[in-house]
Amino acid sequence: MTDALNATPQQKSEILMQALPHMLRYDDAMVVVKYGGHAMGDEDKARDFAKDMVLLEQAGINPVVVHGGGPQIGSMLKKLGIESQFSGGLRVTDKPTIEIVEMVLAGLINKSIVGSINAEGGRAIGLCGKDGNMVVARKVHRAHVAGEDVVDLGFVGEPDKVDMTVLEQILGRELIPVLAPVAAGADGQTYNVNADTFAGAIAGALGAKRLLFLTDVPGVLDKNKNLIKELKVDDIRGLIADGTITGGMIPKVETCIYALERGVEGVVILDGQIPHAVLIELLTDQGSGTLITR
């Protein structure tokens, strides 16, 4: 699959025959792809990701991209002399920080992904939670984090209401939505929403067939750092309790549980740095990461 885009016509038709049964499984289905800031990498990787989204759309699978950009926000804040502070995996977001978060996520990164998809022959449309009131956020009140001081996270939000009207207009019309995890509260205040949580809310509201988390590790690893290929929701709670799953993986697996409970059929956590990771996952028998089901 890695070389498929540069293959000869004969090789391409062989690859297509192998991919066909998988394509039929996902025909007209919705797949939410969470593209993490760590998975973004260099220009070549961005191009590969964009090619995958275009190919999925052409194959009749409707990809919805939700992107992050944590490391990129961190670099911009650093350039401006603003220190990043996290509590429980969430960025403490004061007034100057929320302005940079919105600029980097809904501006720079969103438009860069839209541009890459368009350059590969797709038609992407970049939105954030504010557009069409897609996601209305409420402030996160998570002051108590085990082992950490009590912190007011500031303008950190979580999805409160999700309205799919705008996305429903877009899907099935050869457009690829690219969503930045920025949303307004009912009072109009802008909130910074963790991209995993945002992706889970969108996947749940759409009843997506798959939610893919592209990150910088092969999937969920066990205590010996070996990949766990399949997990059930009930296994997850034990792995958090015994300290196998920690840090940034916790909001990810918690989002998996949330999305599965809302009808998403399966969630996969996989290494987005592998070229064409999404195509390998969806269109081959190889399945590259951790598949989580109910």
Ligand SMILES: Nc1ncnc2c1ncn2[C@@H]1O[C@H](COP(=O)(O)OP(=O)(O)O)[C@@H](O)[C@H]1O
């Ligand atoms: N059991 C585990 N398996 C894999 N990664 C884990 C595990 N526990 C903690 N992690 C950490 O979670 C990180 C992925 O979360 P995060 O950095 O938030 O990703 P992203 O930026 O892609 O959203 C991994 O790089 C790893 O350091």
Ligand SMILES: CC(=O)N[C@@H](CCC(=O)OP(=O)(O)O)C(=O)O
């Ligand atoms: C509240 C909060 O922490 N928001 C995140 C939003 C971006 C994000 O989640 O990006 P990744 O997926 O690349 O980590 C942040 O400010 O970094």
